Amino acid sequence: MSKQKIKIDIVSDVNCPWCYVGEQRLNKAIAQSGDKYEFDISFKPFELNPNIPATGMDRITYFKNNYGPQILSQLDAMNQRLQDAGAEDGITFNFDKLTAVNNTFNGHRLIWLAGTCGVQEQVANALFYSYFTEGSDMNDTALLTRIGLDNGIPAAELEGFFEGEAGKTEVRKMEQWAQAAGITGVPAFIINDKYLISGAQPADAFHQVFSQVAPILDEIVGEGGSCDVASGIC
Helix, strand or coil: CCCEEEEEEEEECCCCHHHHHHHHHHHHHHHHCCCCEEEEEEEEECCCCCCCCCCCEEHHHHHHHHHCHHHHHHHHHHHHHHHHHHHHCCCCCCHHHCCEECCCHHHHHHHHHHHHCCCHHHHHHHHHHHHHCCCCCCCCHHHHHHHHHHCCCCHHHHCCCCCCCCCHHHHHHHHHHHHHCCCCCCCEEEECCCEEEECCCCHHHHHHHHHHHCCCCCCCCCCCCCCCCCCCCC
């Protein structure tokens, strides 16, 4: 019996910590599913901060400007909650290294390019790790190029990539697609173009949807004859 296929579009942003957690929880659910399903996974862009300048913005200034000065007293608790959640899924959040909020458009362009090369998950995970664990600048095109090379994008594809126009239109169109789908926050997981899981839900939430979109048929084994399409034997 062939595996049932499950298509998953992961709508996320490179500098969204809950996107990192959510993607790892999805991976856990997929691993726990064993060989039950065949998964087709793709990442779709969503910029939480599209107006951030190319040089980035001081993280404290960003929070004050967007949420008011009262948010500063809550940052430590927010960070601790994320560190605790991340630790359960093998993520190390080093918020002390995150001094800036970066513009992520070029990061999304790299993820798009990775998709054309069949290494999208590897590149997306490397970007999450580089930002949240190492505190790297997600708009440093030299760094982005190195991440691409280290994770399977051919050097020829990256030559002059960030200086050119490739991926810009594609990323913008996918962002419009997410907006048209009614997505206003990330992470969001669209499964088989029908089911939407919002937020970094536990693995059990994914299992519930998997069972709905790809029900497993219980096979009743008996002595009844059959014809095998693959072998032509009847």
